[in-house]
Amino acid sequence: MPIYAYKCESCGFAKDVLQKMSDAPLDVCPSCSQPTFKKQLTAAGFQLKGTGWYATDFKGGGGAASAPASGPAESSASSGEAGASKADTPVAAPSAPPATGT
Secondary structure (H helix, E strand, O other): OOOEEEOOOOOOOOOEEEEEOOOOOOOOOOOOOOOOOOOOOOOOOOOOOOOOOOOOOOOOOOOOHHOOOHOOOOOOOOHHOOOOOOOOOOOOOOOOOOOOOO
């Protein structure tokens, strides 16, 4: 259930109220009993953080083809900050076992 912020225009009393979306808005102030208790416009109570939150996500059947050309994760990798990939790293040949004198 969402939390709504209310404020009385007469006395200035403010209160956050947990209500169902289908409930009628409150209009009587619990402090001064005047019918000037109004619902306030507030910001959303959550944020989507991290990589991968794009408007194109989950549209058109998915896969890497529907991802944007560049994003926060790709920009650091393409600029070389993330380091070389395993394909670019030289691999040392396995060492031979020590020779025995037979």
